[in-house]
Amino acid sequence: MRSLVGSIWRQLAAAALCLPLAACTLSRPHYVSPDVSVGEPAFVRVLEAHTDAPLVPGNRAQVLLNGDEIFPAMLAAIREAKTTITFANFIYEKGDIAREMAEALAGRCRAGVGVNVLLDAIGSNRMPKAYRQRMEHAGCHVATYHSINPLSIKRINHRNHRRILVVDGRIGFTGGTGVGDKWTGDGRTKGQWRQTDVRVEGPIVSHLQAAFAENWRDATGLVLGGDAYFPPLEPRGNLTVQSIKSSRASGAAAAYMLFLLAVDSSRSSILITNPYFVPDGRLTDALVRAVKRGVDVSLITAGNADTMLDRLVRQASQAHFGRVLEAGAKIYEYGPALMHAKTMVVDGQWTSIGSANLDNRSFALNNELNLAFLDKALAARMTEIFRADLKFTKQVTYEDWQRHRWRNFFYLPLIPLRDQL
16 A cells, blocks of 8 residues: 555656646747648648658558457567567556566567567556566666656656557557556456557558667667668558657657648548547647538547546546537547547548647657558548447537536646656
């Protein structure tokens, strides 16, 4: 019990240190997007230019839903690794799956595979020491990203929120999944979160590896290279993919531009799934403009909370519903479990899957990674998933929001605390 209380206080203390700095990042220039639509080739070129995300052809992708699909796929890839494994995560907790993942990584180390594990100091502060020791004793290199040091406030505020697994430089995974029991299951049961990740093969994997290498270099000073990490990659499919790598080092604007350009370029529909809805005024304006030009804007966000902190942040998120609801957008709160998927589908053609939340910390402070696909078949699959999730939601109306708006405004100062997911 004492250790649990201590863990909660450590999280609140870390969040409190981040609070004033997060508030200082809210100012952003007024961007005016170009007149392009998602279905035009110009759209992906504009996205390429403003997010520094080159178009990478020749890939294939598999959407993975919830722990029931995500962890078996990851563990299978890890256990088949021949040369290298790179693994980065924001959250690594305790539990059966966390122990199994640590043992699988340790097992490959004992087999001679080079394993590099990067864990965020704040997000993974509840990871049992035994798991780390198991990997390190097997020969894995385990590093911590930006340790908690009150004398280095800026480093505390800049977190590695990316989730990356790359095996042999040829198979990649990304999305928003952490490692712990809450990410297991089918996403329909209380205590088991709803998550969407993606497995990719092809030349795009080198871009996931580059994102890992950037954070690994920052944390350890080691520069990864050679064919073991960056092998020549042959085409594996017909998908053209963009890897949007947002970080404080590069100005942290890429994730923001990804969402802003996609919303401004929409012409028929926007389907967003995200744990929280905390856009700034410019992105809210873009969503309102989209509704006014006839775009069907729908959002599924978290309607369930496991902890007191989650409940506080959910209330802060709801304070931002008003303007988009009044404009005619539809907002739904997911009921069975905590909605943690971070996806977007625009005009039935373009899809984003990744780690970025719709909030200022993802847009201005964190390291984030999203993959974007311009492919109707993948968008149709993601739309099908969105419609299936809708069956487990409750719609929030503008009238509902008005009845509670003063209570919601009370929670606005707590928005920066949401950096626990």
